[in-house]
Amino acid sequence: MNINEIIKTRRAIYPSQYEKGEIKKSFLKTLLKNANSAPTHRMTQPWFFKVYKGLSKDKLAKEMVKSYDQLNNENSTEIKKKKIIEKCKKSNCIICVFMKRDSKKSVPEWEEIAATAMAMQNMWLTCAAYNIGCYWSTPKYSIKMNDFFKLKNDERCLGFFYLGIYDHGKVKSKKRIPIEKKTEWNN
Numbered sequence: 001m002n003i004n005e006i007i008k009t010r011r012a013i014y015p016s017q018y019e020k021g022e023i024k025k026s027f028l029k030t031l032l033k034n035a036n037s038a039p040t041h042r043m044t045q046p047w048f049f050k051v052y053k054g055l056s057k058d059k060l061a062k063e064m065v066k067s068y069d070q071l072n073n074e075n076s077t078e079i080k081k082k083k084i085i086e087k088c089k090k091s092n093c094i095i096c097v098f099m100k101r102d103s104k105k106s107v108p109e110w111e112e113i114a115a116t117a118m119a120m121q122n123m124w125l126t127c128a129a130y131n132i133g134c135y136w137s138t139p140k141y142s143i144k145m146n147d148f149f150k151l152k153n154d155e156r157c158l159g160f161f162y163l164g165i166y167d168h169g170k171v172k173s174k175k176r177i178p179i180e181k182k183t184e185w186n187n
């Protein structure tokens, strides 16, 4: 696929759409290498990742449920907790995404978040090119997981990247506002 086709075929593919099948470690290494090639102001390279595969996914799922409970107290529901566990089970791999401010705070935080999002886009497009299903989830309860991830004060979880095998023939594209309505041309 050329770059236009890859961008066009990229989709958020949710764990409910994943089928049984293994994502190879060699692919995950390529994915992370591509993430690491993202642009970054002043070369701060703020992103880092923690990969959960196999049994470690169960541990992660338990912690997600615990954090969801902590955040929502009496408003948490059994259905949502079941969904969290099911999503982790259906995924072959979950990559947790983090951002670290550089010690000099030489660029504003939004630029570090933007750089990490560009690393995520690199991963997302790589998945599209290799026909691997994935999506970026940013649940509120991730703020309660700092201890589990052993994060320092200047580090922040920016969500979870779920990955799985899927049948790309089944995925429909979503309707977008035409770019003509969002562009002002100046000559």
Ligand SMILES: Cc1cc2nc3c(=O)[nH]c(=O)nc-3n(C[C@H](O)[C@H](O)[C@H](O)COP(=O)(O)O)c2cc1C
Residues within 6 Å of the ligand: 010, 011, 012, 013, 135, 136, 137, 138, 139, 174
């Ligand atoms: C920063 C960011 C955060 C996202 N967080 C969530 C999320 O928490 N839950 C979710 O279902 N999708 C999430 N998504 C995926 C979007 O819902 C998805 O990209 C959007 O519906 C467009 O669909 P497409 O990616 O297939 O074009 C997120 C996407 C981005 C860029």
